[in-house]
Amino acid sequence: MAVYFGVDYYPEHWPRERWETDAALMEKMGIDVVRMAEFSWEKMEPQEGEFHFEWLEEAVALLAEHGIQAVLGTPTAAPPAWIIERSPEIQPIDSKGVQHFFGGRHHDCQSNQNYRVHIKRFVTEMANRFKDNPNVIGWQIDNELGNSHGDLCYCPSCAARFREWLQARYQTVEALNAAWGTGFWSQGYSAFEQVNPPKITVAGHNPSAMLDWKRFCSDLIVEFQQFQIDILRSICPERQFITHNFMGFADKVSYFDLAKPLDFVSHDQYPGGYFANPPHQPNEKLAASLDFVRGTKEQNFWIMEQQSGITGWETMGRAPNPGQLSMWTMQSVAHGADTVVYFRWRVCTVGTEQYWHGILPHSGNPGRRYEELKDFIHKVRPLMAEIQGVKPRPEVGIVFSYDQEYALQIQPHHPKLDYVEQVVKYYGAFYKQNIPVDFVSDQSDFSRYKLLIAPLQYLMDPALEEKYKAYVKAGGHLLLTMRTGVKDRSNICMSDRELPGALSELVGLEVLDYDCLWGTDLKVRWGNDVFTAEKWSDIITLKGAAPLAVCASEFYAGSPAVTVNAYGDGLAYYVGNEPGVELMDRLAQELVQKAGVSSLCKAVEGVEVMARRSDEKEYIFVLNHTGEEKAFDCPADWMSYFDGQTNTLAPFGFQVYTKTF
Numbered sequence: 251m252a253v254y255f256g257v258d259y260y261p262e263h264w265p266r267e268r269w270e271t272d273a274a275l276m277e278k279m280g281i282d283v284v285r286m287a288e289f290s291w292e293k294m295e296p297q298e299g300e301f302h303f304e305w306l307e308e309a310v311a312l313l314a315e316h317g318i319q320a321v322l323g324t325p326t327a328a329p330p331a332w333i334i335e336r337s338p339e340i341q342p343i344d345s346k347g348v349q350h351f352f353g354g355r356h357h358d359c360q361s362n363q364n365y366r367v368h369i370k371r372f373v374t375e376m377a378n379r380f381k382d383n384p385n386v387i388g389w390q391i392d393n394e395l396g397n398s399h400g401d402l403c404y405c406p407s408c409a410a411r412f413r414e415w416l417q418a419r420y421q422t423v424e425a426l427n428a429a430w431g432t433g434f435w436s437q438g439y440s441a442f443e444q445v446n447p448p449k450i451t452v453a454g455h456n457p458s459a460m461l462d463w464k465r466f467c468s469d470l471i472v473e474f475q476q477f478q479i480d481i482l483r484s485i486c487p488e489r490q491f492i493t494h495n496f497m498g499f500a501d502k503v504s505y506f507d508l509a510k511p512l513d514f515v516s517h518d519q520y521p522g523g524y525f526a527n528p529p530h531q532p533n534e535k536l537a538a539s540l541d542f543v544r545g546t547k548e549q550n551f552w553i554m555e556q557q558s559g560i561t562g563w564e565t566m567g568r569a570p571n572p573g574q575l576s577m578w579t580m581q582s583v584a585h586g587a588d589t590v591v592y593f594r595w596r597v598c599t600v601g602t603e604q605y606w607h608g609i610l611p612h613s614g615n616p617g618r619r620y621e622e623l624k625d626f627i628h629k630v631r632p633l634m635a636e637i638q639g640v641k642p643r644p645e646v647g648i649v650f651s652y653d654q655e656y657a658l659q660i661q662p663h664h665p666k667l668d669y670v671e672q673v674v675k676y677y678g679a680f681y682k683q684n685i686p687v688d689f690v691s692d693q694s695d696f697s698r699y700k701l702l703i704a705p706l707q708y709l710m711d712p713a714l715e716e717k718y719k720a721y722v723k724a725g726g727h728l729l730l731t732m733r734t735g736v737k738d739r740s741n742i743c744m745s746d747r748e749l750p751g752a753l754s755e756l757v758g759l760e761v762l763d764y765d766c767l768w769g770t771d772l773k774v775r776w777g778n779d780v781f782t783a784e785k786w787s788d789i790i791t792l793k794g795a796a797p798l799a800v801c802a803s804e805f806y807a808g809s810p811a812v813t814v815n816a817y818g819d820g821l822a823y824y825v826g827n828e829p830g831v832e833l834m835d836r837l838a839q840e841l842v843q844k845a846g847v848s849s850l851c852k853a854v855e856g857v858e859v860m861a862r863r864s865d866e867k868e869y870i871f872v873l874n875h876t877g878e879e880k881a882f883d884c885p886a887d888w889m890s891y892f893d894g895q896t897n898t899l900a901p902f903g904f905q906v907y908t909k910t911f
Contacts, residue, residue, distance in 0.1 A: 256283035288323025292330035396502030498539030534678035540585035545689035555593035559607025584871035679838035723818030758795030758815030781833035788826030
């Protein structure tokens with residue numbers, strides 16, 4: 251049985267006599283799935299080997315009586331105090347050598363073998379207990395892996411695993427020394443045992459070592475997830491899926507790698523922001539997060555936590571406006587969510603998340619949020635059944651690389667240069683034109699896109715260089731940017747050639763110098779218009795490319811700022827700066843026009859338009875992110891999905907249309 255709407259439910263927080271009331275209210279609302287138990291280890295195993303699953307089995311059975319199925323979380327994000335008491339070394343150590351203690355969550359080192367013994371014992375027992383339960387349809391591994399760690403773990407266990415990882419990667423210490431350039435500052439190693447994680451140093455650390463450390467930490471998280479997946483796969487039937495809840499652009503682990511062994515990915519979507527900073531995330535960042543998560547496995551996904559009230563721990567965000575929760579839900583659906591689970595059913599009265607609000611308030615009485623979402627769920631349930639598996643089909647792809655992000659975190663050049671921020675800027679220029687976008691890794695198939703945006707390709711290798719050339723030669727339109735081809739995959743600067751290295755032929759230019767724009771913007775002239783760029787400026791010499799825009803300030807005024815070069819059957823663009831908003835919009839218009847990319851409809855400020863498309867039908871979602879009525883031009887071939895729709899959107903409202911082919 252397909253499930254469409256759910257809640258994150260914590261029966262262990264409430265008296266047993268309340269459970270029936272909750273289940274009845276959920277059924278009335280249209281809830282058909284709950285996620286439970288992802289933080290309940292101590293409740294299920296209060297002492298080693300003493301298992302108490304009866305309460306959870308009872309909750310699963312009670313909910314099933316109301317037509318509600320269950321997803322269970324492995325509760326390894328919160329090891330209980332008795333484990334920490336027996337094995338205090340499980341607690342992680344940060345880059346300053348400070349141990350982080352019990353009292354929050356993720357107070358664990360994922361490489362620690364003692365901890366893994368406890369995990370294997372518990373997850374095996376839990377899986378055996380629920381593998382035959384017909385009302386348990388799937389599993390969530392842990393919770394938001396990498397998200398709770400403000401720092402990575404640098405403990406002796408992680409140090410030993412890091413050395414093993416390096417030895418597998420480089421085979422010999424001589425190869426490691428060459429890859430890291432350890433001749434600088436007398437950093438050479440004569441044995442792998444001498445290598446340690448890059449803790450705080452007196453002076454700056456080796457950037458090659460730091461990049462490998464970030465890669466190792468990502469791989470460790472992926473392997474930690476796989477450790478639990480292997481346990482579940484060996485015990486549970488195929489009908490029980492395995493997923494994990496991602497966090498948009500969280501950076502501690504490669505979501506492309508984390509997604510591979512999962513049946514599908516899930517995502518936690520909080521438009522109101524985290525801890526009231528900012529009070530609301532920018533609309534394009536919300537949309538980009540959803541598209542990015544879809545791209546990690548190139549398929550539709552679940553929302554495992556959709557905001558349902560005010561967010562906050564110590565401080566709180568804004569209250570969602572009437573209609574806003576429904577509109578945010580429809581935004582998730584528009585970008586590929588086949589199931590939406592709201593966090594949380596009822597706001598907790600105890601613990602850290604007392605003010606991370608849910609559908610029900612502290613009182614437990616249904617109110618405005620409950621009634622709004624109940625009406626919404628009943629309205630859109632037929633639509634959810636109809637669009638299961640129907641995906642967005644963008645003509646534009648944006649290349650996202652954790653390697654590029656990690657390397658630029660280590661050496662950002664400009665103090666405000668941020669990889670994700672620049673990627674989202676490019677995304678936003680298409681978002682504002684109602685042009686859908688896919689996020690892809692540099693390992694993906696580029697050929698399905700008319701236009702490919704590849705910002706900040708800082709680290710380069712011959713295979714990727716040839717892949718970009720082949721894409722353009724075959725007729726693709728590719729945009730590359732500042733700081734492309736600067737280093738190799740070992741995070742060592744390229745030598746014996748001008749930037750952007752082997753891609754110079756593709757883009758038809760060389761970068762002979764550059765300027766880090768501290769405290770000033772760069773003026774850029776495009777035709778008769780003058781725009782601004784920021785943070786960086788490549789000083790470009792043309793080698794066959796044509797200038798689209800030129801620098802209009804600084805000593806290099808008149809040199810190219812944006813270029814285009816014909817290569818094979820396609821076009822290669824190069825942007826030597828970080829465009830300001832207006833320059834970015836002008837650039838996107840040029841790219842779209844030349845590539846023949848289609849907009850879904852005419853843009854209206856504050857209104858988002860997104861589509862999911864099958865071979866026979868397109869479903870178009872129109873979302874008003876503002877508190878004002880918005881009129882828009884509805885194309886004649888769009889048919890209203892819901893009765894009574896007009897070309898006017900209510901404040902924080904939405905409409906859905908179909909188009910048949």
